[in-house]
Amino acid sequence: AIQMTQTPSSLSASVGDRVTITCRASQGIRNDLAWYQQKPGQAPKVLIYGASNLQNGVPSRFSASGSGTFFTLTISSLQPEDFATYYCLQNNDYTWTFGQGTKVEVK
């Protein structure tokens, strides 16, 4: 099974900061990766699909890139509503795998 290593596990940041989260796949997954945001007590919400495509309705401060084994999610200017946990999810084969998650906390 494909393993996803997501870093960091947590980070502290301030409103307006630029934040970057990374995911590494244990083998090449082309661009078969999505990013999700989860707030406490809520179901996750898709932000990015196909490694770099912004889901409808998601603010443009979110961007992502990567292919093969290395992927990044960037929030260009952190807003108060962005404090949450972020997960990558690979969908390259028949069984999918989440990264461990990154909790973005208030500094």
Add this chain to the structure above:
Amino acid sequence: QLVQSGADIKRPGASLRLSCTASGYTFRNYYIHWMRQAPGQGLEWMGVLDPSDGGTHFAQSFQGRLSITSDTSTATAYMELSSLRSEDTAVYYCAREKVVYHALDMWGQGTVVTVSS
């Protein structure tokens, strides 16, 4: 939307059956995935169902004790997990896959399951 069944408490060794009822779209046109999240932990992908033909795929860690089925007449997907243990205590989510984009674009509200003696 996807509406999941209510919270449940199970004894170790028992089986669990959760439902996920879809509305507002053509049920057969979207895969249904099941995920779970143990208390304070990350998300874990469990398996996927193609409602159009009943085809399924499961995470290796659930092989042999996970089943996902559907009733297209009621637009409902079911997840059954057997031989429950305390580590299966979690919030269970269903979600719809927008197949062209491989994105889980609609989620259920989650079902809290507690396994305890």
